[in-house]
Amino acid sequence: MTMDISNLIIENLANPHELERMYRKEPEAFKKSISYAWGKNPDSQVLAVWYERLHFKETANTEKTSLFQKDFLSMGILAMLAGISTRGILHFIEQQAIAPINLVFGILPFIAAYFVYNNTPQRNVLYTLAALFLISGVYLNILPPEHKDSIILAYLHLPIFLWVLLGLAFTGNEYGIGSKRLAYLKFNGEFCILYASMAISGMMLTALTMHLFRFVGMDISEFYFENVVLFGAAALAIVATYLVSRNLKLAKNIAPYIAKIFSPLVLATLLAYLITVIWVGKNPFLDRNFLIFFNGILLSVLAVTIFSITESGTDEKKNISDYINFALIILALIIDSVALSAMVFRLSSFGITPNRLAVLGVNILIWANLIWIMLSYMRFLQNKTGPSTIQDAVTKYLPVYGFWAAFVTFTFPLIF
Structure with a gap:
C-alpha cells in the first residue's frame, strides 16, 4: 500500500491540491510514503518541503519531551x-x-x-x-x-x-x-x-x-x-x-485578578483603620509597639503595591486599577512619613540602638522608593510616559534593599 501511495504522490507532484487531499485522507500512510517517494526523486523540492513539514513536528516534539523529562528529573x-x-x-x-x-x-x-x-x-x-x-x-x-x-x-x-x-x-x-x-x-x-x-x-x-x-x-x-x-x-x-x-496557567491567570481584587480591599481597609487610629488617639511617637505594627502595615502596603504593579502588564491604557495603585502609594508614603518622623524623634529622645537604626534605615529606603514610584505614576497618569517607567522604579531599586539587608546582616553584629 505504501508503494501505491508513493506512486500516486510522484504522479501528482505538480498538483498540490491532490497531495493535500491525499494527506488529509490517510495522514499516517502518506507520511510513511513520503520518505520512499523522496528517495526515488531526491531532487524534488516539493517532496523535500513535504518531508520537512511532516518530520519537523516529530523532532520538535521529541526535543520538547526530552527537555520536559530533564526538567522534571x-x-x-x-x-x-x-x-x-x-x-x-x-x-x-x-x-x-x-x-x-x-x-x-x-x-x-x-x-x-x-x-x-x-x-x-x-x-x-x-x-x-x-x-x-x-x-x-x-x-x-x-x-x-x-x-x-x-x-x-x-x-x-x-x-x-x-x-x-x-x-x-x-x-x-x-x-x-x-x-x-x-x-x-x-x-x-x-x-x-x-x-x-x-x-x-x-x-x-x-x-x-x-x-x-x-x-x-x-x-x-x-x-x-x-x-x-x-x-x-x-x-x-x-x-x-x-x-x-x-x-503553569493556573498561577499566571489568577495572579492579575487577585491583584485587581485585593488592591481596592487593602486600600479601603487601611483608610478605615487610619481614620480609627486618629480617632482613638494612638501615637506612634510614644508607643513603641504601635510603631512596630505601623511599620508592618507599611511593608504590607508596599508588597501589595509592588504586586499590583508587576501584574498590571504593559498596557498603555489607564484603568481604575492604576488610580487605586496610585492611591495606595500615596497612603504608603503618608504611613512611611509618619513612621520616619517617629523614628527620628525616638532616636533624638532615647538614643541610638540597633533596632532604631535598622528601622530608620529601612524607612528611609522605602520612602525614597515610594517617591520614585509616585513620580513615575504621576507621569504615567498624565500621559507623559508608559507603564515601563513605573516598573523601572520598582525593579531598579531591588538591589538597594539587598545591599541594606547585607549591611545589617554582616555589620550590625560587629558594630553593636
Whole structure:
C-alpha cells in the first residue's frame, strides 16, 4: 500500500491540491510514503518541503519531551535534597546547635540551583552566587548564640538578602535588564499563589491522616510534622518553582485578578483603620509597639503595591486599577512619613540602638522608593510616559534593599 501511495504522490507532484487531499485522507500512510517517494526523486523540492513539514513536528516534539523529562528529573532530585536538608537542619536546631533561621538554607539554595541548572549563567555570576550563599551560611553560624538585638536583626535581614541573591540566580547573565527583574517579581507572586494552593491541599491531607490514625488509637502528630510535613513543605517549594517556570496557567491567570481584587480591599481597609487610629488617639511617637505594627502595615502596603504593579502588564491604557495603585502609594508614603518622623524623634529622645537604626534605615529606603514610584505614576497618569517607567522604579531599586539587608546582616553584629 505504501508503494501505491508513493506512486500516486510522484504522479501528482505538480498538483498540490491532490497531495493535500491525499494527506488529509490517510495522514499516517502518506507520511510513511513520503520518505520512499523522496528517495526515488531526491531532487524534488516539493517532496523535500513535504518531508520537512511532516518530520519537523516529530523532532520538535521529541526535543520538547526530552527537555520536559530533564526538567522534571532535576526538579525531583532538588526537591528530595531540599526535603532531606531541611529535616537535617531541624535535627541540629532541636539540639540547639544552630539557630532556627538556618531553615532558609534548606530551601533557597536549591531553588537557586534549579534556576542555574535551567539557565546556566556565566562563571562570574555562578561563582558570586556560590560564594555569597556559602559566606552567608558560615557567617550566620559563627555568630554567638545570644538573643541580642544586633543578632536578631541579622537573622531577620538575612532572608531578604538571600531573596535578592535568588533574584540574581533567576536573572542570570541578564541581571541588569529591567524586564528580567520584573519577571522575577512576577515569579514571586505566582509562586506564592501556587504554593499556598498546594499547601492548603497538604493541610487537608495532614488533617485526614491525623484523624485516621487517631481512630486506631495512635498519635503520630509529632513524628508526622517533623518528618513528613516539614519535608513536604521544603520539597513543595521546588515543585512550585518548577510549575511556575513551566508556565503553569493556573498561577499566571489568577495572579492579575487577585491583584485587581485585593488592591481596592487593602486600600479601603487601611483608610478605615487610619481614620480609627486618629480617632482613638494612638501615637506612634510614644508607643513603641504601635510603631512596630505601623511599620508592618507599611511593608504590607508596599508588597501589595509592588504586586499590583508587576501584574498590571504593559498596557498603555489607564484603568481604575492604576488610580487605586496610585492611591495606595500615596497612603504608603503618608504611613512611611509618619513612621520616619517617629523614628527620628525616638532616636533624638532615647538614643541610638540597633533596632532604631535598622528601622530608620529601612524607612528611609522605602520612602525614597515610594517617591520614585509616585513620580513615575504621576507621569504615567498624565500621559507623559508608559507603564515601563513605573516598573523601572520598582525593579531598579531591588538591589538597594539587598545591599541594606547585607549591611545589617554582616555589620550590625560587629558594630553593636
